[in-house]
Amino acid sequence: MRSLRSWVAVLVQVALVSAAASAQPNGATRAAVLLTLPASARGLALGEAWGAVADDESALFYNPAQLARIAGTSAGLSVQRYVAATTLGAAAVATPYAHGTVAVGVQLLDYGSEEEVVPDAGVGGQVGVPTGGRVSAQDVVFVAGYGAAVGASRRLRLGIALKIARQHVASVSGSAPAADVGAGYSLGAWELSAALQHLGTPLTLGAVRAPLPWTWRAGAAAPPLRRGAVELRPMAEIRQASGGPTTGGVGVEGTWRAGRDGPALAVRAALSTVAAGEDRSPLTFGCGLALGRLVVDYAYESFDLLGGATHRVGARFTPFARAR
Numbered sequence: 001m002r003s004l005r006s007w008v009a010v011l012v013q014v015a016l017v018s019a020a021a022s023a024q025p026n027g028a029t030r031a032a033v034l035l036t037l038p039a040s041a042r043g044l045a046l047g048e049a050w051g052a053v054a055d056d057e058s059a060l061f062y063n064p065a066q067l068a069r070i071a072g073t074s075a076g077l078s079v080q081r082y083v084a085a086t087t088l089g090a091a092a093v094a095t096p097y098a099h100g101t102v103a104v105g106v107q108l109l110d111y112g113s114e115e116e117v118v119p120d121a122g123v124g125g126q127v128g129v130p131t132g133g134r135v136s137a138q139d140v141v142f143v144a145g146y147g148a149a150v151g152a153s154r155r156l157r158l159g160i161a162l163k164i165a166r167q168h169v170a171s172v173s174g175s176a177p178a179a180d181v182g183a184g185y186s187l188g189a190w191e192l193s194a195a196l197q198h199l200g201t202p203l204t205l206g207a208v209r210a211p212l213p214w215t216w217r218a219g220a221a222a223p224p225l226r227r228g229a230v231e232l233r234p235m236a237e238i239r240q241a242s243g244g245p246t247t248g249g250v251g252v253e254g255t256w257r258a259g260r261d262g263p264a265l266a267v268r269a270a271l272s273t274v275a276a277g278e279d280r281s282p283l284t285f286g287c288g289l290a291l292g293r294l295v296v297d298y299a300y301e302s303f304d305l306l307g308g309a310t311h312r313v314g315a316r317f318t319p320f321a322r323a324r
Helices: 004-021 041-045 057-061 064-069
Strands: 074-081 087-097 100-119 128-150 156-169 172-187 190-200 203-205 208-210 215-221 225-227 230-241 246-257 264-272 283-291 294-302 309-317
Touching: 041 057, 041 074, 041 264, 041 283, 041 294, 041 309, 057 064, 057 074, 057 087, 057 100, 057 128, 064 100, 064 128, 064 156, 064 172, 064 190, 074 294, 156 190, 156 203
Parallel strands: none
Antiparallel strands: 074 087, 074 309, 087 100, 100 128, 128 156, 156 172, 172 190, 172 203, 190 215, 203 208, 215 230, 225 230, 230 246, 246 264, 264 283, 283 294, 294 309
């Protein structure tokens, strides 16, 4: 047996993250909260409204069709210290294949661990002897996807991603398969995107069986505004997870480039709608620095009730590039 203290400590962290991540007005339970959390430092800084302009390996987590916008092999990861002392991260690799781009990635939400204790029945099981083991909890998602431009003009992009969502709490674990489908379209200098995500079977964890957070999202990016070495691009997205309200946001990314092959500095900000019961701030912002084939990104997000802010840092490397 495990101590009540250990189990409760881990489960409280799971509950806090779930409350911070989403609100379900109808009281419905959704499995794999990790699927609703940010998967990119750049995406987080833009309020996750960047699906229409996603052009790196993390497009795998937002709209697999946009993998077709990647100009060569790209590998990246990002991590942040999330609420309730949890750790949130993602990593992916994408490379050209056939007439499109194939990518594999993983997302992780680690709730941490607590000491495992054998209860002492003589004192009500509230204290006991440590076993030297730990009680832990994690959510993890493994994803593989493919996106390609189709048609003579290659303005239309289509993609699909297959994933396995797995949850582990103490000695109990469960998993469920799911799929994403997406499309992107270049309408002149406008970029449009739409995706259906997390379409899969319910996940069973112990005695609890809950559906995945089926999600639809649609976004657009306006033509960039250029003045000298500065480019400004606004974008917006709306989205909804099953059982939840329709939300969205508007973001803007400003980029300064020192010549065609010189360093580039990006500044990003977004304002998003916040559903009733959500704790996160509607404002997110961040920046990015590109030095040759290395890009470093940063994003800031705050939580009103849970206290403090979270900082996400990401890095991306493009060892090979090619023209699309």
